[in-house]
Amino acid sequence: MNNFTWxxxxxxxxxxxxxxALAKELQASKKILVTYGGGSIKANxxxxxxxxALDGLDWIEFGGVEPNPQYDTLMRAVExxxxxxxxFILAVGGGSVLDGSKFIAAAIPFQGNTWDILAxxxxxxxxxxLGSVLTLAATGSESNAGxxxxxxxxxxxxxxxxxxxxxxxxxxxxxxxLPKRQVANGVVDAYVHVMEQYLTYxxxxxxxxxxxxxxxxxxxxxxxxxxxxxxxDLRANYMWAANAALNGYIGLGVPQDWATHMxxxxxxxxxxxxxxxxxxxxxxxTLTILKRQKHEKLVQYGKRVWGLSGDEEDIxxxxxxxxxxxxxxxxxxxxxxxxxxxxxxxxxxxxGRLVRHGLLKxxxxxxxxxEVAQEIxxxxx
Amino acid sequence: MNNFTWxxxxxxxxxxxxxxALAKELQASKKILVTYGGGSIKANxxxxxxxxALDGLDWIEFGGVEPNPQYDTLMRAVExxxxxxxxFILAVGGGSVLDGSKFIAAAIPFQGNTWDILAxxxxxxxxxxLGSVLTLAATGSESNAGxxxxxxxxxxxxxxxxxxxxxxxxxxxxxxxLPKRQVANGVVDAYVHVMEQYLTYxxxxxxxxxxxxxxxxxxxxxxxxxxxxxxxDLRANYMWAANAALNGYIGLGVPQDWATHMxxxxxxxxxxxxxxxxxxxxxxxTLTILKRQKHEKLVQYGKRVWGLSGDEEDIxxxxxxxxxxxxxxxxxxxxxxxxxxxxxxxxxxxxGRLVRHGLLKxxxxxxxxxEVAQEIxxxxx
Numbered sequence: 184m185n186n187f188t189w190x191x192x193x194x195x196x197x198x199x200x201x202x203x204a205l206a207k208e209l210q211a212s213k214k215i216l217v218t219y220g221g222g223s224i225k226a227n228x229x230x231x232x233x234x235x236a237l238d239g240l241d242w243i244e245f246g247g248v249e250p251n252p253q254y255d256t257l258m259r260a261v262e263x264x265x266x267x268x269x270x271f272i273l274a275v276g277g278g279s280v281l282d283g284s285k286f287i288a289a290a291i292p293f294q295g296n297t298w299d300i301l302a303x304x305x306x307x308x309x310x311x312x313l314g315s316v317l318t319l320a321a322t323g324s325e326s327n328a329g330x331x332x333x334x335x336x337x338x339x340x341x342x343x344x345x346x347x348x349x350x351x352x353x354x355x356x357x358x359x360x361l362p363k364r365q366v367a368n369g370v371v372d373a374y375v376h377v378m379e380q381y382l383t384y385x386x387x388x389x390x391x392x393x394x395x396x397x398x399x400x401x402x403x404x405x406x407x408x409x410x411x412x413x414x415x416d417l418r419a420n421y422m423w424a425a426n427a428a429l430n431g432y433i434g435l436g437v438p439q440d441w442a443t444h445m446x447x448x449x450x451x452x453x454x455x456x457x458x459x460x461x462x463x464x465x466x467x468x469t470l471t472i473l474k475r476q477k478h479e480k481l482v483q484y485g486k487r488v489w490g491l492s493g494d495e496e497d498i499x500x501x502x503x504x505x506x507x508x509x510x511x512x513x514x515x516x517x518x519x520x521x522x523x524x525x526x527x528x529x530x531x532x533x534x535g536r537l538v539r540h541g542l543l544k545x546x547x548x549x550x551x552x553x554e555v556a557q558e559i560x561x562x563x564x
Numbered sequence: 565m566n567n568f569t570w571x572x573x574x575x576x577x578x579x580x581x582x583x584x585a586l587a588k589e590l591q592a593s594k595k596i597l598v599t600y601g602g603g604s605i606k607a608n609x610x611x612x613x614x615x616x617a618l619d620g621l622d623w624i625e626f627g628g629v630e631p632n633p634q635y636d637t638l639m640r641a642v643e644x645x646x647x648x649x650x651x652f653i654l655a656v657g658g659g660s661v662l663d664g665s666k667f668i669a670a671a672i673p674f675q676g677n678t679w680d681i682l683a684x685x686x687x688x689x690x691x692x693x694l695g696s697v698l699t700l701a702a703t704g705s706e707s708n709a710g711x712x713x714x715x716x717x718x719x720x721x722x723x724x725x726x727x728x729x730x731x732x733x734x735x736x737x738x739x740x741x742l743p744k745r746q747v748a749n750g751v752v753d754a755y756v757h758v759m760e761q762y763l764t765y766x767x768x769x770x771x772x773x774x775x776x777x778x779x780x781x782x783x784x785x786x787x788x789x790x791x792x793x794x795x796x797d798l799r800a801n802y803m804w805a806a807n808a809a810l811n812g813y814i815g816l817g818v819p820q821d822w823a824t825h826m827x828x829x830x831x832x833x834x835x836x837x838x839x840x841x842x843x844x845x846x847x848x849x850t851l852t853i854l855k856r857q858k859h860e861k862l863v864q865y866g867k868r869v870w871g872l873s874g875d876e877e878d879i880x881x882x883x884x885x886x887x888x889x890x891x892x893x894x895x896x897x898x899x900x901x902x903x904x905x906x907x908x909x910x911x912x913x914x915x916g917r918l919v920r921h922g923l924l925k926x927x928x929x930x931x932x933x934x935e936v937a938q939e940i941x942x943x944x945x
Contacts, residue, residue, distance in 0.1 A: 184800045186579025191572070197817065198567025387797040389785070390804050393778025401770045416768040419565045423771050423817075432813075436578065436804075 184388045184436040191431055193326045194350040197423065199415065201354045202229070205236035205273070208314060208350050212271035215242035216264050216311075218284045220276045222246060227360035229318055233275055243267055248276065251451060251458070252283030254298065254334035261290045261297065264311065272311050274348075277319025277365070278372075278458075282330035285346035288313045301332055301339040310345035318357040320422040321369035321459070323376060323429025325351035331448070337540070338448040353426065355418035363410050366421075367513040368459035370406045373425035374399060374509070375462040379441050380434040382470065383547040385479050388437045392483070395433045398424050399488045406513045442545035443469045446556050449536040450529070456522050463510040463517045468559035469551070470503045476548060518563050526564035530557040565769045565817040572812055574707045575731040578804065580796065582735045583610070586617035586654070589695060589731050593652035596623035597645050597692075599665045601657045603627060608741035610699055614656055624648055629657065632832060632839070633664030635679065635715035642671045642678065645692065653692050655729075658700025658746070659753075659839075663711035666727035669694045682713055682720040691726035699738040701803040702750035702840070704757060704810025706732035712829070718921070719829040734807065736799035744791050747802070748894040749840035751787045754806035755780060755890070756843040760822050761815040763851065764928040766860050769818045773864070776814045779805050780869045787894045823926035824850045827937050830917040831910070837903050844891040844898045849940035850932070851884045857929060899944050907945035911938040 196204040209215060217233065224230040245260040264272070264287060274284035290297040292309040299305035317325045324330065328347045331340045358366065381395035401424045409417045427433065446469075447461030456464070474481060478499065485491040485502030492498070507517050519526045534553035537543070545551035551559070577585040590596060598614065605611040626641040645653070645668060655665035671678040673690040680686035698706045705711065709728045712721040739747065762776035782805045790798045808814065827850075828842030837845070855862060859880065866872040866883030873879070888898050900907045915934035918924070926932035932940070 184579070184797065184804070186582060188575065188577050188585075190575035194569065194571035196569050198565070201567060204569075387801070388804075389782045389801040390779060390808055393782055394775050394808075397774025397778050398771060401774055404770070416565060420768065420770040423565070423769075427771055427775075 184386060187436045189431065189435050191326060191347070193348045195326065195353060195426070196350065197353045198419070199354055199356050201352050202232040202316060203236050204352055205233065205314075205316070206238075209237065209240055209271060209273070213241060214267055214269045215240060215271045215273055216260070216267070216269040216287075217242055217244040217273045217275060218248055218260060218280055218287065219244070219246050219274075220248050220250075220280045223360065224275055224318060227357070229275065229316065229357050233273070233316060242273075243269070248280045248283040250279045251333040251338065252279045252286070254301070254332055257283050257286050257290070257332065258297065260287045264291045269311060272313040274313060274315040275318065277317070278322030278324045281315050281317070281322070281324035281348070282332065284313055284315070285324070285330035286332050286341070287311075288346050289341070289343060298334070300341050301334070302337075304341060307341070307343040307345055310343065312349050313346065314350040315348045316352045316354075316357070317422070319361060319365055319369055320353070320358060320425035321372040323373075323426055325353065326426055326430035333452065336452060336536075338452040353422050355415060355422045358418050358422065359413040363514065364457075367410045367515050368457050369425055370402055370409065370421065370513050371459040371463050371510050371515045373428040374402050375443060375459075375466055376428040377433065378466060379444060380437060380439050382477055382480050382484055383438040383440050384477065386437050391433050391435060391437050394427070396484075396487045398427050398433070403488070403509060406509065410513050438547040440469075440547045442551040442556075445542050445545050446533060446537070446559065449533045449540075453532050453536065454522065454524050454529070456524075460515060460522065463515045464519060464563045465559060467503055467507040467517060468562035470506065471562050472555060472559050473546065473550070474499055474503070476550060519560065520564060526561065530560050533557070533560060565767060568817045570812065570816050572707060572728070574729045576707065576734060576807070577731065578734045579800070580735055580737050582733050583613040583697060584617050585733055586614065586695075586697070587619075590618065590621055590652060590654070594622060595648055595650045596621060596652045596654055597641070597648070597650040597668075598623055598625040598654045598656060599629055599641060599661055599668065600625070600627050600655075601629050601631075601661045604741065605656055605699060608738070610656065610697065610738050614654070614697060623654075624650070629661045629664040631660045632714040632719065633660045633667070635682070635713055638664050638667050638671070638713065639678065641668045645672045650692060653694040655694060655696040656699065658698070659703030659705045662696050662698070662703070662705035662729070663713065665694055665696070666705070666711035667713050667722070668692075669727050670722070670724060679715070681722050682715070683718075685722060688722070688724040688726055691724065693730050694727065696729045696732040697738070698732055698734050698803070700742060700746055700750055701734070701739060701806035702753040704754075704807055706734065707807055707811035714833065717833060717917075719833040734803050736796060736803045739799050739803065740794040744895065745838075748791045748896050749838050750806055751783055751790065751802065751894050752840040752844050752891050752896045754809040755783050756824060756840075756847055757809040758814065759847060760825060761818060761820050763858055763861050763865060764819040764821050765858065766864075767818050772814050772816060772818050775808070777865075777868045779808050779814070784869070784890060787890065791894050819928040821850075821928045823932040826923050826926050827914060827918070827940065830914045830921075834913050834917065835903065835905050835910070837905075841896060841903065844896045845900060845944045846940060848884055848888040848898060849943035851887065852943050853936060853940050854927065854931070855880050855884070857931060900941065901945060907942065911941050914938070914941060
């Protein structure tokens with residue numbers, strides 16, 4: 184196990200009917216900026232619940248944060264936040280709204296060109312405090328310090344301890360009105376988050392491995408059901424599993440991969456596929472191309488997560504096949520052609536983008552070059 | 565899954581060579597009270613490492629906190645802390661030193677009779693901030709808000725968010741010089757902490773169950789080895805497993821038992837057996853007497869943790885037998901007579917103590933009366 188420092192400061196209010204907890208959390212705020220996405224929260228009652236909890240507080244709102252939140256949109260919120268001197272941001276939505284709000288929080292007090300926060304990873308020395316009401320379990324953004332922001336050609340991330348949410352409200356009932364596609368995406372996203380922190384090489388981190396495997400088994404067990412049903416317990420376990428997948432805990436002291444995410448980001452930026460769809464396309468290829476390098480953990484994964492036994496090579500191949508089949512089982516397609524993408528073009532476009540972004544040595548051992556990324560994509564043509 | 569709020573504010577510095585992290589953590593402190601136990605830290609070099617990290621800071625020390633920390637001892641530290649106006653407490657030791665230091669932290673600013681914090685659970689409205697250097701992995705006290713304090717006949721606990729350690733340093737190498745008995749106790753203590761939060765009745769909390777089972781499997785796998793060896797990875801996994809067992813995470817939203825602990829506390833107070841020894845005596849009986857009430861989770865435990873299959877009644881009995889055998893395998897005896905305790909006397913003494921302390925309905929369903937506690941102990945005569 185590698186050394187680490189761990190400190191997750193986010194306070195979680197979990198369960199049905201928890202949105203009123205906002206009133207106490209926000210009682211000291213003087214001017215709150217409520218951010219949200221395309222307006223689904225107005226249709227499903229979440230907006231009304233939030234408004235009721237904010238009764239008596241001074242707040243303004245900024246809607247229209249899109250999936251893969253756009254820098255230009257967010258900068259309009261930054262201007263609003265600066266003009267109105269907001270002292271708290273309440274993000275109501277899924278990972279895109281939360282990520283976008285983290286950027287808004289960091290950009291409002293930023294001195295200089297705010298694009299540098301992403302393009303140059305300029306240090307963030309101050310941020311407006313923020314909290315969240317999560318309505319789509321997937322990214323773990325409600326409990327971590329990272330955000331991914333898009334601008335034209337680019338999909339870039341930044342990290343800062345200052346944008347950990349002060350609190351997050353996780354009410355599984357807020358997910359009831361989600362389209363099936365978004366729930367399915369959430370399941371796949373959470374699954375791949377775990378894999379990025381788990382499926383690398385052995386590091387003698389037994390508790391972290393057990394926890395990672397536990398989240399994977401949970402997602403496999405509930406995945407198809409949670410997409411098709413609004414059973415409270417299924418949704419609660421899905422929401423808590425997605426949180427555990429990327430709140431930082433399972434990644435402590437272990438090597439991490441993230442090549443699948445980096446390749447996937449380029450696919451999304453180029454072709455507009457959903458984030459989770461890009462991961463479902465890329466991951467099976469990553470595991471296959473790197474199966475020598477990841478052999479020991481792939482065998483462990485096959486045995487412990489999929490209950491496989493027998494010849495190790497067979498276990499590895501079956502485990503990868505089962506991973507792809509699981510994504511398909513929750514209705515997330517895993518082939519480029521499923522999304523109308525021309526594979527031959529995609530290899531070149533994606534590898535070209537990786538080169539332009541300087542992403543030349545991805546993965547836990549830096550072996551995923553843009554050429555290897557082409558091989559990975561070729562396995563999901 | 566039940567609703568919950570989760571916020572663990574403790575910052576963890578984990579790994580070999582992490583004690584120097586104290587310098588930065590404590591740089592703003594004006595007067596630090598360093599607390600420790602019987603002096604083993606002076607023999608194993610931990611004291612010297614701490615002193616070096618405190619170079620340039622103003623600090624005083626209070627040694628001699630005993631196992632099952634005694635109220636009268638701790639009150640001497642409280643007097644010292646008040647006289648010297650300490651503004652930070654650094655606990656260096658295991659669960660007893662940490663628990664004792666939490667009481668010191670709460671008692672220093674307490675207005676009124678400090679015994680009421682324990683005897684009457686008087687609200688704690690202020691505490692001196694504290695941090696820790698953990699040298700014996702067992703209780704999770706380095707990452708939680710609870711403490712158990714002894715005074716004559718009584719062994720009582722209190723909880724306050726104000727005594728969460730601000731930070732804790734977990735260096736597995738600090739455990740190398742521990743007597744085998746203490747490491748074995750730590751393994752059993754951590755194991756039973758998990759069981760108290762897991763082996764109750766189903767609550768549809770899949771991630772929590774998976775994590776609990778993962779810690780148990782880890783402890784089973786490393787238990788005998790970690791007692792006999794100072795291999796770094798074994799000790800690191802042991803230390804991190806014990807932390808995970810009682811940092812609060814696996815207990816979120818689930819029913820909890822704690823009858824074994826309450827009965828065990830009385831055994832320790834009456835007969836002086838180590839805390840973990842008392843748990844090893846009580847737990848097999850608790851599981852057996854409550855096997856109807858706990859049937860579903862016992863079957864799940866037998867299958868997932870011990871890999872058992874077949875008839876459910878057989879799984880339950882085998883799982884309980886394997887639990888007892890595991891404690892014995894790490895050299896923690898599980899029978900009253902192993903410790904020279906007269907069983908017939910113990911039944912009466914322990915049940916009498918439970919009555920005196922008003923502990924009349926223990927366990928996740930309140931079914932463990934003092935009479936049932938006698939039946940439980942009778943199974944470990």
